[in-house]
Amino acid sequence: MTYRGYFIDLDGTIYAGKHRIPAAKRFIDRLKHNHIPFLFVTNNTTKMPSDVVSNLSKNHDIHVKDSNVYTAGLATADYLDQNASKKRTVYVIGEEGLNQALIRKGFHITSDHPNYVVVGLDRNVTYEKFCLATLAIQHGATFIGTNSDTNIPNERGMLPGAGSLVEMVKYATQKQPILIGKPKTIILKNALKLIGLRKSDVVMVGDNYMTDIMAGINFGIDTLLVYTGVSTKNQVSNMKKKPTHEIDSLDEWTI
Structure with a gap:
């Protein structure tokens, strides 16, 4: 074929x-x-395409362009851009790759009555972040999960993935998220x-x-x-x- x-x-x-x-x-x-x-x-939502490209080049001798990379972070930002109209405030549990993808699409990241809550992998997440996400969704923010991965492989073993964080917010709010990734x-x-x-x-x-x-x-x-x-x-x-x-x-x- x-x-x-x-x-x-x-x-x-x-x-x-x-x-x-x-x-x-x-x-x-x-x-x-x-x-x-x-x-x-x-x-992956923690990295920007440039980070992925750099890793492929330096560590795997595979040479591609940023335009060859499409992350769940970019897909989340694109989905919101397509559906948000003028409502462009978002609270994020996530890392630099996700935050930058949303900022570049014109979204303002805030915990003050956001229109959307996006939950992705965040290796520095705190209980307070979960509190803010939960309260925002309870007050009407649309709940978005970047992906449902339960675990991510690591040399230490199978660590909690973005889906584990999404599930915690889902359990706390009793709200079903819109899931973006595979x-x-x-x-x-x-x-x-x-x-x-x-x-x-x-x-x-x-x-x-x-x-x-x-x-x-x-x-x-x-x-x-x-x-x-x-x-x-x-x-x-x-x-x-x-x-x-x-x-x-x-x-x-x-x-």
């Missing part, structure tokens, strides 16, 4: 934490050589606009069935699962909805 565009996960697909996946560099180089557009679609479809809907192609033209590439592949399935695009990260063949064999393609290495994939 030939695709005109690619959405690609990062951790577990292009690299494994701090470790390189050599086949991933060769895969990206083939896409670049054939002038096939691609976006790294990641649930496996929800808002991030892919925006990515499709950016890449300028039709659904039938693109494929979602990732290592995690529950996020990457389910995002593609939920959005109605083809999927390519590579067994270099989270999901195993045994796990996927028990799933009712299978990926469109399954490979052991990106070297196996023909562009």
Whole structure:
């Protein structure tokens, strides 16, 4: 199957934490050589695209542009920009990548009666931040969660992810958040606009069935699962909805 565009996960697909996946560099180089557009679609909200690009270059010898990176932070800012009209105040539990994405879209970050509360990964979160988010939602602010990831892999183990923080606010407010990142479809809907192609033209590439592949399935695009990260063949064999393609290495994939 030939695709005109690619959405690609990062951790577990292009690299494994701090470790390189050599086949991933060769895969990206083939896409670049054939002038096939691609976006790294990641649930990460702590980094700006420039940080992702720097990491890929310095640590993995993969050289791309900021425009090749689409984070859940950017997707959250785009979603609010599309829906907020003149109501552009937001309270944020999150880090620099998310804050800057919202500021660049013209949002004012405040705890004073915000129109929106956005909850993402925040490694410096405090009880007071949760209090302010909870009170704002109780007073009518729209509740946005950047993604539902329960954990993030780290050399220390599986640490709490953004979804864990979202769940705490959800539990405290008894309000359902609007979720942006994978496996929800808002991030892919925006990515499709950016890449300028039709659904039938693109494929979602990732290592995690529950996020990457389910995002593609939920959005109605083809999927390519590579067994270099989270999901195993045994796990996927028990799933009712299978990926469109399954490979052991990106070297196996023909562009």
